[in-house]
Each structure stands twice: as C-alpha cells, then as structure tokens.
Amino acid sequence: MQFSVIDPISCDLSALSIALEQNHVPSWKKQFWRDVEEKEAGLSSAIGLYTFGLLHGKSRRPWYVGKTSAKGGYKCEIFTEHKLNHYHLLLKKRGQPFFVFMPLRTSSGSLSKNFSGGATTIQWVEKRLITYALDRNPELLNRKDTRFPKEVFLPGLIGVQPKGKRSAQAQLARGLFGGHG
Numbered sequence: 001m002q003f004s005v006i007d008p009i010s011c012d013l014s015a016l017s018i019a020l021e022q023n024h025v026p027s028w029k030k031q032f033w034r035d036v037e038e039k040e041a042g043l044s045s046a047i048g049l050y051t052f053g054l055l056h057g058k059s060r061r062p063w064y065v066g067k068t069s070a071k072g073g074y075k076c077e078i079f080t081e082h083k084l085n086h087y088h089l090l091l092k093k094r095g096q097p098f099f100v101f102m103p104l105r106t107s108s109g110s111l112s113k114n115f116s117g118g119a120t121t122i123q124w125v126e127k128r129l130i131t132y133a134l135d136r137n138p139e140l141l142n143r144k145d146t147r148f149p150k151e152v153f154l155p156g157l158i159g160v161q162p163k164g165k166r167s168a169q170a171q172l173a174r175g176l177f178g179g180h181g
Contacts, residue, residue: 001112001121002105003048006039008060008098011052013091016084029079036074036101045073046111047118048103049126051133052078052087054095062133063090064141067126069119074101086141 011032019028033044052064064086068077077083078099090097104112104122112118127145134140153159156170157177166174 001118002107003102003125004105006043006101006103008053008055008100009035009039011087011097011099013087013097017088017091033075039101040111042111043101043103044075046101046103047073047113047115048101048122049129050074050078050099050101051129052083052097052099054090054093055098056095060098061095061137062140063137065126065129065133067122069115069122071115089141 009032016028036044047069049065049067051062051066053060053062055061064083066078066083068074070076087097102125104114104118106112106114130140130142130145133142134146140146151159154173156166156173
C-alpha cells in the first residue's frame with residue numbers, strides 16, 4: 001500500500017475562530033475544501049493521514065497527526081469539535097497554520113476508496129507519524145499513542161536524544177536500524 005504527500009494547504013485559523021463565534025463555519029469550510037480540491041480532485045473525500053502544523057519562517061512544525069478511513073474521508077474528519085479545540089489552542093502561537101494530507105493510493109496511483117481494507121494500514125502509519133512528530137515537537141497535541149514515544153529511551157533511536165556527540169552505543173544502534181530517531 002502506498003501513500004502520497006500533498007503540498008501544504010494554508011489554513012486561516014483566525015478566520016475560522018471568527019466563523020465559529022458568528023456561526024458561519026459552513027461558508028469557511030466550503031472555501032477551505034475548494035482549496036483542497038484545487039490540489040487534487042476528490043482529495044476532500046479521500047482516506048489517509050493528515051497533519052496540522054504551523055509554519056514559522058522556513059520551519060514547519062507538526063502539532064497534530066490524524067487519520068481517516070471513514071466513508072466521508074477528510075471532509076468528515078478534520079473539523080470535528082475535538083479537532084477544532086486543538087486548532088483553537090494554536091491561535092496564540094506564532095506561525096501560519098497548514099494541513100498536509102497523505103492520502104492512501106491504489107496500485108495505479110488513484111485515491112483509494114478501500115475504507116475497510118485500508119483502515120489497519122492507515123492506523124499503523126498514524127502511530128509511526130505520531131512518533132516522528134513527537135521527535136520534532138514534544139508539545140504535540142495528540143494524546144493517543146504517545147505514551148511509549150514519550151517514556152521509552154533507546155540511545156540513538158528512540159526518545160529525546162542528548163545534545164552533543166553520540167555515544168558508541170547510539171552510533172551502533174543508528175547504524176543497525178538506518179538512523180531513525
């Protein structure tokens with residue numbers, strides 16, 4: 001199974017916040033989904049993974065990693081009340097909000113509609129992405145699947161690594177396992 005990574009899509013959270021206060025969320029969402037569909041037709045109803053993050057200067061930082069394998073695709077997932085609460089917390093942070101979509105693809109490269117068959121793969125990849133995102137941002141807003149990545153330490157591979165030169169053990173571990181961590 002393969003995924004693709006779609007170029008980041010900017011998201012104006014302050015406009016969303018105003019839309020929430022004035023109960024105009026549907027019109028805000030409509031414009032957002034038009035922008036998504038401009039990237040690729042059918043993307044809003046695709047299944048796969050996504051990350052919400054902030055761009056500060058040239059640096060992109062993930063703040064939330066999510067998945068969808070539901071029939072409505074991304075459109076029915078990324079603006080649920082639970083997610084909106086997460087995004088709202090970031091209004092006080094500096095940076096331009098963005099989404100990156102990583103849809104599941106068929107072997108021919110089309111957007112997958114394999115809702116049941118793709119769910120297990122999507123869930124497995126989400127857990128890995130959460131681990132990678134925690135490495136980049138210890139303040140990641142995800143709570144599920146973060147206990148072990150936060151608590152376990154293996155020199156050179158898992159957990160927050162000490163600054164400075166890697167120990168011989170850390171170098172050995174990285175060499176054995178391809179430098180993840």
